[in-house]
Amino acid sequence: MQRRGRLVLVPLAIALVVAAVQYFSAHKTVDSETGRVLRGAFSDEQGAALGLQAYRQILASEQVLESGAEADLVRRVAARLVPVIGEAGRGFEWAVSVVRNPQANAFCLPGGKIVVYTGILPVARTEDGLAVVMGHEIAHATLRHGSQRMLKTQLAQTVMQGVAASTSMSDMSGEQRQAVLSALGVGTRVGVLLPFSREHESEADERGLLYAARAGYDPREAIGFWERMSANSGGNPPEFLSTHPSHGSRIERLRALLPRALEEYQRAAPRLRDSSHVPAR
Numbered sequence: 274m275q276r277r278g279r280l281v282l283v284p285l286a287i288a289l290v291v292a293a294v295q296y297f298s299a300h301k302t303v304d305s306e307t308g309r310v311l312r313g314a315f316s317d318e319q320g321a322a323l324g325l326q327a328y329r330q331i332l333a334s335e336q337v338l339e340s341g342a343e344a345d346l347v348r349r350v351a352a353r354l355v356p357v358i359g360e361a362g363r364g365f366e367w368a369v370s371v372v373r374n375p376q377a378n379a380f381c382l383p384g385g386k387i388v389v390y391t392g393i394l395p396v397a398r399t400e401d402g403l404a405v406v407m408g409h410e411i412a413h414a415t416l417r418h419g420s421q422r423m424l425k426t427q428l429a430q431t432v433m434q435g436v437a438a439s440t441s442m443s444d445m446s447g448e449q450r451q452a453v454l455s456a457l458g459v460g461t462r463v464g465v466l467l468p469f470s471r472e473h474e475s476e477a478d479e480r481g482l483l484y485a486a487r488a489g490y491d492p493r494e495a496i497g498f499w500e501r502m503s504a505n506s507g508g509n510p511p512e513f514l515s516t517h518p519s520h521g522s523r524i525e526r527l528r529a530l531l532p533r534a535l536e537e538y539q540r541a542a543p544r545l546r547d548s549s550h551v552p553a554r
Contacts, residue, residue: 302417305360306480313420314427317364320420321384328368328386336373338391344371347389350404350490354411357487357541361415377505381410383419396505402498404490408481416480418473478527482534489541492534495527 300319302311315323338344351369355362365385374390381387387407397403413419478495486492503521 300420304416311417311421312424313417314423315420317384317417320417321364321366324382324384324386324414325366327382328370328388331372331388332370338371338373343391343394346394346400346403347371347407350400350407350488351387353488353490354404354408354484357484358411358415362411365414377502379406379410381407381414383414383417385411385414387411396501397498398501399494401485401490401494404485404488405482405492405495405498408484408488408490409477410481411484412477412480413473416473416476418477422470422473474523475526478523479530482527482530483537486534486537487541489538492531492538496524496531499524499527 300313300316302313302317303309304311313320348369348371351367355367362385367385367387369387369389372388372390375392376390377393377396379387379389379393387410389403389407393406394403397406482492482495485495503524
C-alpha cells in the first residue's frame with residue numbers, strides 16, 4: 274500500500290517539477306516603476322511580432338479612419354501619453370489606429386500597437402476620459418499582461434495534466450473521473466485564472482491613471498467614465514466569475530488612487546507634447 278501511495282503521486286510530482294521549470298525559465302522583465310520581476314511566456318521581441326501580426330490582421334478586416342476629428346483626437350491623446358511611459362515602453366514601436374466600429378472597445382497589443390474603436394468615444398465623452406481609457410490599455414502592454422497570462426495558463430494546464438494522469442483516479446469510472454477533472458478545471462479557472470485577470474485589470478487601472486495624469490489629463494475623469502460604462506453595460510456576472518472587477522469595485526479603487534494621480538497631474542506640464550514619433554495609420 275505504501276508503494277502504491279508513492280506511485281499515485283508520481284504523475285502529479287512530475288507535473289509540479291515541469292511547472293516549476295516553466296516558471297523559473299520564463300522570460301523576465303523588470304517593471305521600471307516598482308522593480309518587480311514580471312515573468313511571461315514570451316519575450317518582448319516575440320510579443321512585438323505577435324502584436325504586429327494581430328494589428329495587421331485587425332486593420333485588414335476593419336474600416337480604418339485615416340483622417341477626421343475622431344482620428345485626430347485619438348492620435349493627439351496617444352502623442353501625449355507615449356512620452357510619459359518611460360522605460361516600460363523601451364523598444365516598443367508605437368502606432369495608433371482608429372476603427373469605425375460601434376463597440377465600446379480599445380486595446381494596445383504587445384509592442385505598442387494601439388487600436389481605438391469609435392464606439393468608445395461617446396462613453397469617454399472628453400479627451401481626458403479617452404486618455405484614461407487609452408492609458409489603461411497601454412498599461413496592459415507595458416506591464417506585459419498578455420505574456421504573464423499565457424504563462425499562468427500554461428502552468429495551470431501542466432498541473433492539470435499531472436492530476437489527470439494520477440493513478441489515484443485509475444479505479445474511478447469514466448463518469449467519476451470526468452466529474453473530478455471538471456470540478457478541478459472549474460476550481461482552477463475561478464480560483465486562479467480569473468483572479469489573475471482581475472489583478473491585471475486593477476494594475477492597468479492604476480498604471481493607466483498615472484500615465485494619463487502625467488500627460489496632463491485630469492484623472493478624475495476615470496470615475497465618470499466607469500460610471501458611464503456601468504450604465505451602458507447592463508447586467509454583469511458576479512465578480513468572482515468575471516475576468517474584470519465589478520464596476521463598483523473598480524470605481525471604489527480608482528477613488529482611492531486619485532490623490533496620488535492628482536499629484537502627478539499637478540506636476541504635469543500643460544503643453545501638448547510632440548507627436549512625430551507616433552506614426553499615423
